[in-house]
Amino acid sequence: MSEGANQGGGSASGSLPARFGAYRVEALIGAGGMGIVYRALDEDLQRxxxxxTLLPALAADPEFVARFKREAQSAAALNHPNITQIYSIGQEGAIPFFAMEMIHGRSLEALVKERGALDAIEATGYIVQAAKGLRHAAQKKLIHRDVKPSNLMLAEDGVVKITDFGLAKAAKSDTQLTATGQVLGSPGYISPEQAQGGEIDARSDLYSLGATFYHLVTGRLPFEAPTPVAMIIKHMNEPLRSPRAANPAIPYPIASAIQKMMAKRPGERFQDYDALIRELERALATARPAEATQPAPGAGASAPAWTGMTGMEARGARPRGAAARPSAGALPTPGHGGAWLPAALVVALGAMIVAGIVHHRQAQVASVAPTEASGMSQAGLSTPLPTTGAVTADAWNGGVEVSESFRIRPGAAPLRPGGRDGRLLEERLRDRPPAQQGKASLTFVSKDRQILPDGRIKVMGQVRNSGI
Structure with missing residues (x-):
């Protein structure tokens, strides 16, 4: 056993320290750029x-060790089902250590490596659990600073446990120990403000949780680059590609939530974990009933139409070709389940068009030259009224009055045959006594009115000239 191992440094290559305080080391669990994790037995409690433990190189900095202990003490004050419980803190020689609960399971990173992109509903359940744990930490003024799939452990009973609290924050000391990239966070999941070295709050962890969410449902990182520095620059500057572009099976509200979690500006993200959890639970409540009503494969059913908040994704109604699903309480409809409704609308629309054409042609038959209404005023109208009849309209009050008495002067064009002795109306007007020429008394036999899309009022109908 080496000297470093005797002092608790251990080695990932084989040799193990004998013990740390009351804990007897039994096996190596894993090693990283900042420390080593062992499986050990608490001989007093038999668990x-x-x-x-920290690596010897990090443990050589007294200020770093002091900050590590303070952060470990803060993490030990957290007591939440979704946070790995810290039992004790100690130091063996020059090496600080802390003991935490043993989790029988694997990380979400290992799960994605094994299965690829996870089902969106399953992944959302994991993220909701992690958000609840991070919310508890934020309430205790503790920021994780290194949220990523490898730090989210999935226990055998399905409970997600957040690990490695406080280490990333302790690593942001005045020392220049940045070789492993974990001092500032992990490049694949780091928030823009953390990458810039600015002041951060819980919304930074929320961004990293969104990047983790993106990885779970797509099987890939939000931004990919050949170097860690290039990846960090993309987090700061490059627009996020929709997760649905990588995995179209992701429901719209879930994709929208991911994009809001990963907004570049903290003010554009969910402002706290309560808002995030509400949105994700709403997405789960929407998705699960739709999954339960999906027909068996091969039945020809299409994906459900998702609705949800936020962003460009929420604006898409449904994938092209997708069929709308009835609500849970909707009554079944005969035949093709509601296919008759569009047909009925088409028939009704066709009938309205035909009726309009008939009215229009009837109006043409009885049309006369532009009229001059007796005692009527168009001062309140913004556009000229149609010349089929004299009309006064109160556009503000919605009222329409049609005058049934007209005075006209016949135009030069020949008029269509009238309804008395078979002569043209023009001939009857010409043959009248001079005192009566140019006068007429028209009354509506039938009339109808219509408000046009541009606000004008159209009056249609048949008129009779009782003055001839």
């Missing part, structure tokens, strides 16, 4: 724990 297995995960024992985490």
């Amino acid at each position: 297995h724990v995960a024992l985490k």
Whole structure:
């Protein structure tokens, strides 16, 4: 056993330290750029724990060790089902360590490596659990600073546990230990403000949780680049590609939530975990009933139409060709389940068009030259009224009055045959005594009115000239 191992540094290559305080080391669980994790036995309580130590290079900085202990103490104050419980903090020689609960399971990172992109509903359930744990930490003024799939452990009973609290924040000390990229966070999941070295709050962890969410449902990182620095720059500057572009099976409200979580500006994200959890739980409540009503494969059913908040994704009504699903309480309809409704609308629209054509042609038959209404005023109208009849309209009050008495002067064009002795109306007007020429008394036999889309009023109908 090496000297470093004797002091608790251990080695990922084989040799194990004998113990740390009251914990007897039994096996190596894993090693990273900042520390080593062992499986150890608490001999006093006879329970297995995960024992985490710092690498000797980090432990050589007294200020870093002091900050690590303060952060470990803060993490130990957290007591939540979705946060890995810290049992004790200690130091073996020059190496600080802390013991935490042993989780029988695997990380979400390992799960994605094994299965690829996870089902969106399953992944949403994991993210909701992680958000609840991070909310508890935020209430205790603790920011994780390194949220990623490898730090979210999935226990055998399906409970998500957040690990590695406080280490990333402790690593942001005045030392220049940035070789592993974990001092500032992980490049694949880091928030823009954290990458810039600015002040951060819980919304930074929320961004990283969104990047983790993106990875779970697509099987890939939100931004891919050949180097960590290039990836960090993309987090700061490059627009996020919709997760549905990588996996069209992701429901719209879930994709929209991911995009809002990963907004570049903290003010454009969910402002707290309560808002995020409400949105994700609403998405789950919407998705699960739709899944339950999906027909068996091969039945020809299309994907459900999703509705939801926020962003460009929410504006798409449904994928092209997708059929709308009836609500849970809707009554079944005969035949093709509601296919008669569009046909009925088409028939009704056709009938309205035919009726309009008939009215229009009837109006043409009885049309006369532009009229001059007796005692009527068009001062309140913004556009000229149609010349089929004299009309006064109160556009503000919605009232329409049609005058049934007209005085006209016949135009030069020949008029269509009238209804008395078979002569043209023009001939009858010409043959009248001079005192009566140019006078007429028209009354509506039938009339109808219509408000046009541009606000004008159209009056249609048949008139009779009782003055001839």
